[in-house]
Amino acid sequence: MEADYQPVSRTDAECLWASVRERASDPHAGIFGPSSISWKVNRESALFLGAGRAALLQLAHPWVAAALDQHSNLRNDPLARFHNTFRVVFTMIFGTLEQALAASRYLYQIHTRIQGAIPETVATYPKDSRYEANEANALLWVYATLVESALVAYECVLPPLSPGEREAYYSESKTLAALFGIPSHVLPATWLNFEAYSRGTIESAGLGVNDLSREMAHRVLQSKGTWVPVPGWYRALTTAWLPERLQEEFGLAFCRRERDAAAGARLWLPRIYGRLPATVRFTGPYLEAMSRVSGRGVGALTRTSNRFWMGQPRMMFAERGLGDAVELPQPLQ
Template structure:
């Protein structure tokens, strides 16, 4: 068995500083943020349909032994999966929809958090040995987490809305490379284009860089059943998540996908687009996107937007900044 634990390329302070500088240089309008209202990234990530792919992304991340061990040893995922959901989207949505200063602050928070997350694997699985060292700020581990978010977002979008054109998909991936920099991933570590990105994902699914351990299987069941929270996960959501998983990992996770689950997933794929496309924008578009529009239009953030933000991020506003204070570039006008 090869030991992937030895393939370590941690993001140094100099590395992340260089990445932050590059993001600042490439951002056209700091108030719009790293993408802006006309980007494909805003078009895709404003959709509440992203929630449909959240379970898939979470399980794909847990299929990386480093990620599973880190979440078990350094987070409260087992007891409070909703908090993990909030923590993820608080960072990601702030990077996408926040001002440049907010996006950079979210990146600094993430980098600081990851520098403290190290440990040893509790069991051997796939190409990893028991006791092997892991670090959250390792480039390849960061690349995998980023990839699961980008790919699952595209899958969820195409599930309920007219699929993006190939050119839009290419643009979406090209834009996402800016967010990858905020994750701490240098450009040279990223697949060069959309085709290479898709090939990278397929290669990972079949490689010994992923493997479902007893730990990751237990944690995945907790995620899919909402254990430790008041959230009830419907059967159709679990079936859809299973349908979207690569077959090898679906089997390793022990996800049921017999006739009943297949029918539930097919039914969901039929009725979800019909219902979703009828939703008003106030419900369909996530709070952080609506907050960003209010910022650009010089308007107050409405109470419904605050409520949506609390669902997605666990707080009413995007407020990553030094000392936890609100970014002065994002204060309510008037």
Template sequence: MIVSEADFARCLDEVLSAPAQAGDGVLGPDSVMWRVHREAALFLGAGRALLLQLAHPWVSAGIAEQSKVFADPLGRFHRTFSIVYTMVFGTRDQAAAVARWLYRRHAAVGGVMTETAGPFAAGSRYRANDVEALRWVHATLVETAMMSYGLLCPPLTDAEREQYWREAMRFAGLFGIPRDVLPADWVSFKIYTAAMMESETLTVSTAARDIAQRIFSGEATWVGPPRWFSALTAEMLPERLRLAFDLPDGAREHRSAARARIWLPRLYAALPPRLRTVGPYQEAMARLCGEPCPSFTRLLNRGWIGQPLMPAANAAGVRRPSAQS
């Protein structure tokens, strides 16, 4: 099912009409999502989330044929993080603006499968605004965030995980995903993701394998990720997908991942809060305190989202006009 403009408008209206929490955003500083997504630790899962998304043939086809990921990999990174962080930490108006931009962007992405991959036959059409594809992309973000958070931060309780999932269901409306297609609770969500991991819907196509190889080798991004990051990424994937992506998975990689699991938590715990938390969260906290965004936070934002401030509600796309930068 394709998310029509009317479907998206209904989902967005449901998000914006929900009772406000503390603060001025879709969620607030007392939410579990803020507590989880403020942590820089979530970057550890970026590779996993990307590969799981690429494993859906429609996603990899769209990236291969429509995206500028290879021409501007850093720009794609910044746009992705700018959208997600603005949805989480921005005001309601900011979150709605980037959600509308993302819907329009997805509505323009579609084409014909050039190869058969799993249940998707060569010659069949794909659309980025398909509900099932959007639901999977949302699921990769949610599950990977929780997994990455648990690598370096104290694990959440069962009750906190349930609250996080309720908040993630609200977050899904910004992607145009209707609430009634989402699992009812965290346990049901984990059952859904486990089933997807084993289903033929996730089939690593030639396009997906090529994109992954170019990114992880450094060919597309000028410099490849360190061995420990690649090793952790491989470790966080199901075996069948790890093999399908042809990721290095030998004794050297296992030792590298094991060492990283020891030294990363120690290093992370020693970092000051302004380095442990992402720039958009710090910007949001300054906003809620009625203070201007600090210079250091603006600098952090340039690293995380490619600009000094989250996109303004009236900005075109996901970049703030230069006069406001």
């Protein structure tokens, strides 16, 4: 169990939601808005490149791996888990304030039911030790893998952010962290502190891979349980972005062939990406958000893109009965 175990109570969550509401200067635009660095980064379809990296880093945490095995459909339907994750995250980033808060409330409620026991000793976690999803340190790791992997993917195809932009990106992401249920005192203060936290966690004995997490990781990278093929260059790039320790623990080959494939992808991806039309380059949720703030309707191409990213044509509404209201998402983990 985490040394500084910190369950997030309903009262804690209510305080976080109130703080997010207070920060929102334009509820219609959402928690960030068109001029934010968060929209600039997360609008890019290149984020898909980092999804595998984030998934495997999460699986390296014994709590997350056990929760995904016992409470999700990752093993049999990894595409659904992809949709569920991005449905939550994109609604928080690009939805209205009320949509973002609705996604956060629903996520918290679902997480209250995600509890269990570690089936075997992994890393510093003894067999039968208890876990729960609404725990600040576990939530922090999931959030960190998404925030960091988004930037890794972004800078694979676009010019890197300046130091000031990185700091702004991380500062804005703290509002997203609040929607994840992470208290502010748990968050690293600056981007450099955040990098140190991520590096320290990866090097620590708190992460570890067993047969269960290894098998799930290979299913993700081999697209088992879904009709969507995972190309070899994507697997190679994902492996290249993992620390050497986890490459070995997950049993991922990274010999000359994989290194060459990853290096080749880093060369041709930026050339192709810059030529993509906006309807392909930018994610459906971002295009929907831009239509909303501009007072335009949501077009067919945006709805199609949304189906790819979220498994549905529109972001959720805060309540039933409002236009194209759809079912709220399944849990993130």
